[in-house]
Amino acid sequence: MLKVLCRALLAGCVAIGAACQGSRSLRDPQYQWSQYTETSTKEVVALGQRLFFDPQLSGSGRTACATCHNPDFVYGDLRPVSISDNGQPGRRHAPSLLNVGFRPYLMWDGRFASLEEQAFGPFRPEGEMGIGIEGAAARISRDPNYRLQFSRVLGQPPSPEGIVAGHVIFAPKVSALPLFTDFEFRNIGIGFDGDGFHDLGRGAVTLAEQDYGAFRTPSLRNVAITGPYMHDGSLGTLDEVIAFYDAGGRPNPNLNPFLRPLGLTDQEKDGLVAFLGSLTDLEFSPAPTR
Ligand code: HEC
Numbered sequence: 001m002l003k004v005l006c007r008a009l010l011a012g013c014v015a016i017g018a019a020c021q022g023s024r025s026l027r028d029p030q031y032q033w034s035q036y037t038e039t040s041t042k043e044v045v046a047l048g049q050r051l052f053f054d055p056q057l058s059g060s061g062r063t064a065c066a067t068c069h070n071p072d073f074v075y076g077d078l079r080p081v082s083i084s085d086n087g088q089p090g091r092r093h094a095p096s097l098l099n100v101g102f103r104p105y106l107m108w109d110g111r112f113a114s115l116e117e118q119a120f121g122p123f124r125p126e127g128e129m130g131i132g133i134e135g136a137a138a139r140i141s142r143d144p145n146y147r148l149q150f151s152r153v154l155g156q157p158p159s160p161e162g163i164v165a166g167h168v169i170f171a172p173k174v175s176a177l178p179l180f181t182d183f184e185f186r187n188i189g190i191g192f193d194g195d196g197f198h199d200l201g202r203g204a205v206t207l208a209e210q211d212y213g214a215f216r217t218p219s220l221r222n223v224a225i226t227g228p229y230m231h232d233g234s235l236g237t238l239d240e241v242i243a244f245y246d247a248g249g250r251p252n253p254n255l256n257p258f259l260r261p262l263g264l265t266d267q268e269k270d271g272l273v274a275f276l277g278s279l280t281d282l283e284f285s286p287a288p289t290r
Pocket residue numbers: 009012013052063064065066067068069082083084085090092093094095096097100103105106107108109115118119122128129167
């Protein structure tokens with residue numbers, strides 16, 4: 001029973017792209033790690049999508065994955081940091097899930113290497129959903145319609161593994177276009193306050209001091225519509241982002257050596273913002289077919 005629920009959740013994460021109707025750039029991500037992509041049929045996708053938007057999978061019954069990964073904001077969040085189901089603000093900004101199946105590491109600190117590993121994360125006791133995955137599975141098992149859908153699509157009643165599978169297959173995938181990132185971890189000084197880092201980022205995973213304050217370099221694809229920016233959502237607009245880089249980032253012991261004051265003119269700054277705007281995938285249709 002545990003297995004099946006996770007599988008449906010994994011389907012949820014990889015398939016949002018399937019909702020981008022008419023996108024000529026739509027294609028499957030080269031997602032090597034998932035054994036489930038083989039089963040990314042329309043029906044698995046539909047189940048994953050249902051789970052992704054279903055607040056029943058949370059402790060309060062009010063939070064869905066889509067609360068923080070909102071399709072109206074390219075499966076991201078307008079709030080700087082997320083508010084979990086228990087009402088507590090988190091430390092980090094919810095990244096857009098668009099093209100998440102292409103990312104070699106997940107989370108700002110890269111602590112998960114696959115969507116399967118990640119999908120259990122929101123269901124930890126202190127996780128975003130405020131309920132354990134077994135509780136979530138038990139809850140939707142009470143719904144005859146879900147039971148029917150799970151056994152038709154995954155051949156088993158709802159289980160944690162099925163939920164995870166559903167989400168992964170549903171992950172938004174849109175781009176055949178370059179993603180404008182190498183996904184490496186870099187320190188640009190965000191979150192350094194003079195005394196230290198509020199959030200060690202990659203350093204909390206590797207425990208190496210030189211990684212303190214380094215975070216995964218985000219994709220610039222669609223960046224004009226995926227603010228606010230940085231792992232803590234502290235920069236609200238692209239103008240603020242450019243001003244931050246123009247100033248050379250925020251000095252700290254691990255600052256990436258490529259960051260230095262640039263002395264850009266206003267015209268150059270505007271040009272950069274306009275260029276970033278040109279990376280928006282106009283084929284992306286934010287509203288999924290629900
Ligand atoms: C309360 C807000 C919230 C909810 C609800 C939530 N997430 Fe997230 N999600 C986040 C935040 C914040 C991060 C980044 C966390 C980090 O880097 O430590 C994230 C990261 C992710 C990532 C990794 C993205 C990347 O670029 O590496 C995936 C995939 C994901 N969430 C899927 C889900 C799924 C599936 C659900 C529902 C089961 C869900 N999330 C529910 C806030 C949320």
